[in-house]
Amino acid sequence: MKSKILKITLTILLTAGITTLVSLATVDSGSRKVDSIKITITDAENSLFLNSTRVRTHLDAYGPIVGLYEDKLPLKELYDHLMLIPSVRKASVYPTLNGELNIVLTQKQPQVRVHPEQGPDFYIDELGLPMPLDPVHSSRLPIIHAKDINEADAGLKFLNSVSGDEFWASLIDQIIVDPSGDIKILPRIGCPIFIGSGQNVEEQKKNLITFYREQVKTGNLKNYSRIDLSYKGQVIATKYAHLN
Numbered sequence: 001m002k003s004k005i006l007k008i009t010l011t012i013l014l015t016a017g018i019t020t021l022v023s024l025a026t027v028d029s030g031s032r033k034v035d036s037i038k039i040t041i042t043d044a045e046n047s048l049f050l051n052s053t054r055v056r057t058h059l060d061a062y063g064p065i066v067g068l069y070e071d072k073l074p075l076k077e078l079y080d081h082l083m084l085i086p087s088v089r090k091a092s093v094y095p096t097l098n099g100e101l102n103i104v105l106t107q108k109q110p111q112v113r114v115h116p117e118q119g120p121d122f123y124i125d126e127l128g129l130p131m132p133l134d135p136v137h138s139s140r141l142p143i144i145h146a147k148d149i150n151e152a153d154a155g156l157k158f159l160n161s162v163s164g165d166e167f168w169a170s171l172i173d174q175i176i177v178d179p180s181g182d183i184k185i186l187p188r189i190g191c192p193i194f195i196g197s198g199q200n201v202e203e204q205k206k207n208l209i210t211f212y213r214e215q216v217k218t219g220n221l222k223n224y225s226r227i228d229l230s231y232k233g234q235v236i237a238t239k240y241a242h243l244n
Contacts, residue, residue: 032070035099042106049087049134050107058085059103070095078103086132089125112159113143114152124149124156146177154181154197161201168205182230190221196230204229211235 037059039052059065062081065073075093082091082105090106108131110123123131123139130149142159146152155175162168174186183195195204208229215221215237228236 032095032099034066034068034070034073034095034101037065037101037103040102040104042104046107046109048107048137048139050085050105054136055082055085055103055105058082065101073101087134110139110141112152112156113139113141114149115143115145116149116152117147122149124152128153128156142172143174144177145174147179151177151179151181155183158183158195158201162205165205167209168201190227191224192226194226194228194230199230200232203233207233207235211237 037056039055041050041052041055058081059078062078065078073095078093079091082088082093082103085105087107088105089108092102092104094102096102108125108127110125110131112124113121113133114124114130115121121133123133123141124144125131144152144155144159146155155177158175159172162172171187172185173188176184176186178184181197183197185193185195187193193208195201208227211227212221215224223239224237225240226238228234228238
């Protein structure tokens with residue numbers, strides 16, 4: 001009987017203690033002011049468009065945050081405000097026990113720049129979504145010339161198919177996608193290269209390298225105005241008219 005009473009008493013005391021601690025923590029949290037803001041950019045070395053200075057400037061446009069009591073912090077509104085930054089992929093906002101407001105941001109990663117027939121240029125990010133250009137920084141990426149983002153998709157798929165290949169990376173500067181989805185490469189050096197669509201890019205690469213080597217040996221590479229790789233197993237090169 002005594003043992004049962006002791007257990008009940010301990011349970012009551014433990015419950016009361018926990019309730020008191022929770023109440024104190026709640027009161028302490030509500031009475032704690034934000035005295036600083038810590039901004040963290042994940043994968044910061046690859047974050048060209050986001051930095052703490054630019055984020056703080058964006059927060060200043062929202063209004064004063066330092067000095068607010070934690071229970072008065074409009075966390076959802078702050079989150080929504082941060083997500084208005086065009087280059088932000090993810091954001092988290094939370095206060096810490098030492099009066100610091102933590103802001104953690106992840107930047108979108110642009111893959112290509114698109115030059116459409118109408119309207120301003122834009123990036124396509126890692127999710128295949130349009131992303132506006134940054135007013136301060138420019139990312140050096142392949143440029144796709146296409147009517148719109150839908151036509152640019154063929155160029156993006158081609159670039160994804162050769163991603164990580166040093167040869168294509170060193171060769172490609174710009175890509176033109178026509179309405180039928182055919183692709184033409186404007187290389188960093190040399191004449192345009194017609195790829196077509198739905199081709200075996202690995203075979204095209206081997207054929208192009210063989211052609212380049214032969215022409216470099218003879219010194220004739222600069223004589224060509226166009227290279228066509230769209231025919232299986234062939235390289236059809238067109239010389240400038242005055243050289244025919």
